[in-house]
Amino acid sequence: MEGMTSSALGSPMRHDRLLSALAAWRLPVEGVEPLPGGRDSTAWLVRAPGGARYVARLSGAADAAAFTSGLRVAARAGRRGLACGAPVALPDGRPAAELPEGVLALLEYVPGTVPDAGSPHDLRRMGAVLGRAHRLLADAVDDLPERLRWPWPWASACLREAPMPSHVRRAAARVLDEAREATPLLRLGVVHGDPGLGGFRLSDASPARDGLVGWDAALHAPLLYDVACVAVLTRDTPRALRHVLDGYRTLDPAIVRDLDHLDLFVRVRWAVTAIHYARERQRRGSEVGEAALAEAYAGMRG
Incomplete structure (x- = not known):
């Protein structure tokens, strides 16, 4: 998806x-x-x-x-x-x-180790890699089909077609509408789309060789979306996001201006999660993802 x-x-x-x-x-x-x-x-x-x-x-x-x-x-x-x-x-x-x-x-093959969620040093390196990736891909929108470009026609299509409880569908639609309305205030670019710790590789040789793999979920979106993904994916580690942002700011200090909308894009990430599990239900059966859909709904409600 x-x-x-x-x-x-x-x-x-x-x-x-x-x-x-x-x-x-x-x-x-x-x-x-x-x-x-x-x-x-x-x-x-x-x-x-x-x-x-x-x-x-x-x-x-x-x-x-x-x-x-x-x-x-x-x-x-x-x-x-x-x-x-x-x-x-x-x-x-x-x-x-x-x-x-x-x-x-x-x-x-990209050698290296996965960041330790408990290491501020690792997390800062992770943030720097993400900032570098965003900078390098600032003009890469032509690599993506129209439906994957913001404001995400793919998401609207999924909300029409994927089976999900009506209250989850309404919540996801509201969150996406809010995010689209905020677009004039945000910087857009090509994002990784799913930057969990497991996608990063910290080089033993030099931080300059640190990497980010697994670009299957690449999208055109506000750059803040990837930061929100990190916030959701590291939510069980206190202060992890703070250290990631410290590293990101070494490459892109302007991210600070976008952070006013971080809570909104955290909810966008939960909306994407809801769509993901709804499509899993569609493909594999109605029993799939019930608890995950409930968690996503709670996330969309903040």
Whole structure:
């Protein structure tokens, strides 16, 4: 799903089938091993001769357009020097291969450690990476289809079509309307869309090589949206957001002006969460996400 995509993958890809698909890149492969693919895809670590490593990611066909646009964003960020897991192009220039199982991409491997939520130093580095990514992608809106651009036609379509309780639908619609009305006061750009701690890689060599991977949920939006995502995703760690913002401000001091609207965009993030789980219900059954929808509704109400 745009914003927080959810793949409709079928059974896991067999090992022999994966190796056959990877042959399209014409790279020698010594071995593959499963990685935690998260919510949105199936992922493998791919080992090549000489110690080279890559990440293969398979996204469900239902999310192919969003996944592919995220690859374009990552490719641009990579060309501009961000360690972001940029796609390795196929010999014909395509960023991914279309398969019966979905869309397969081969990504550059980004070494490093995930930030420690209890470490102010790590969190400041995380914030600096996010600020750098926003700066590098300020003009990248053309990499995204119109529906993923603010004011988010995709969200309006989901609110019309995805099954959710009427009170949740109304709350999400109100929050999005408020955010759209605030647009003239905010700076827009391309955002990561789901910047949890697990997407960041802190380099052992230098903070200049710190990275941010997993651009499947990339969107055009107020830059504040990513900050609000961090606020929600680190809500169980007191003062985590403060340290992230300290790091962000080293790259973009102007973010301070946007923070007047942070509470609103925290509610926007909860609206996106509600849409995500409503689509999960639509795909997998009505029993999915009941508690999560209730939590999202509470978040939208502040």
